[in-house]
Amino acid sequence: MRKRILRKSRLCVLVLVLGLAPSPAVAADDIIWRQVDPENLVFLELFEGEVAIELNPLFAPETVQQFRKLVREGFYDGLSFYRVIDGFVAQGGDGSDLGELSMVPLIDAEFELDLTDEIEFTRVQKNDLFAPETGFVNGFAAARDVSEKKAWLTHCPGVLAMARNDDPDSSRTDFYFVIGQAPRYLDRNMNIFGRVIHGMDVVQKIQRGPTDNNGIIQDETASSRIRHMKLASDIPKNERLSAFVVDTSSKSFEKTLKNRRNRKQKFFHHKPPEVLDVCQVPMAGRLTR
């Protein structure tokens, strides 16, 4: 290898990045933030780092209730991500060897909601490939079908959902994170009950399994494991981090969407079609003490 001097500091970065910026069309100061309810905030501690998750009791009340209970009991602590397919999902939470599973009830399907006024829907796209309309509901990527009067959460990267077998009502403890291109064909088929709001880079570090074995990691000692999961509301207030996510019902967020849909920068030699993929809108949150 040719010898190079590594720079300790990049004070002057000459980079060809202008048009590649993920377009923070609204200045950071203009973002309207919503604080995440500590009862819906889960800190997932992996050996790879820390992840923050927001739960969604509006779309998946029963799943969230059971997940909270399992987190509080420490059910997931020490369990591994036993099935991890790069570009698809990282699945963990199998406690079948703990002898405790028989006490954990199955969860009914919570795949979609009846459309009501309770669901404040900020539209992203009409005639999306997979749904008549996509948008955001309280920070979560979603879709709706007004003719069917249904709304559901969409399988975007960072989504947290329950695994199941062929029976729609068979979710129990095993969950998965979406870690690749949105598998939208799973929409309306799974209990999506949360999303990563911080530390998606950590989730991406989870050890992958072999694709020729459906991602199953045979040797559990080679898998990524959960050190600890905790609900924010169980941490004393003065020790607890607060989480904030973009308020997707705010005017400034609508402006962000508009600017991403209609890209006018000089960079775009070919003007992109004025459409938006709901899963390609950066939606990370922030943590503060």
Place this chain on the structure above:
Amino acid sequence: MRKRILRKSRLCVLVLVLGLAPSPAVAADDIIWRQVDPENLVFLELFEGEVAIELNPLFAPETVQQFRKLVREGFYDGLSFYRVIDGFVAQGGDGSDLGELSMVPLIDAEFELDLTDEIEFTRVQKNDLFAPETGFVNGFAAARDVSEKKAWLTHCPGVLAMARNDDPDSSRTDFYFVIGQAPRYLDRNMNIFGRVIHGMDVVQKIQRGPTDNNGIIQDETASSRIRHMKLASDIPKNERLSAFVVDTSSKSFEKTLKNRRNRKQKFFHHKPPEVLDVCQVPMAGRLTR
């Protein structure tokens, strides 16, 4: 943390995964493979692992020619990924401190091709959100507009493309991998000239930069670096790995697409719409000695 016994071997895996399998609708034996031309095969050695890339001289002849030359000169060896945004791109290859850049010419825009019979297009989807038609051309995710008589490669995860500034003809050495949800708004705006065919899990291990600094990693010693890049054709035949990718013009691949588009498994409580996202078709290749 609760004490658990880690299993050294998972002989009996009780997993809720059936419907979550990425549907290898065609048995592995039935896949028709195409061998990658060693002149288009690049081995990228990172400290995180090995990556194999297939170059695409059909869509980006000038870019591929210059990239091959730079690889052969060892230009990239030792350089870092200096701008890495989780869910977006991993960008590297800035050699501006090497004092060699002035000798590297700029590359003209190679954003799209005129549609000719040379371009064998296996259709995936009509009326995709971002293009009138998507499909595969010789293993690469692509799109076309018959009315405009143009075809182009699409920004799917794993794509390799050249960074540039506002000038469409300003690509030089800096490149990026797409590592998140397909930023399709960049289609027809960048010189896409290759794709990862093996080791995307390694690419996902590339160290991320801070989002509040546009992904720029100030301290270069904290960034992921390229150990070595090599063209397969420069390795003696008996020492070289061969790479194979799915032959996307084969009947068996058409069957794969059909089965992914029309999911009939019992698992699907709600039958997904009969559509396909061209970036959500698993397209990994395999390496053999």
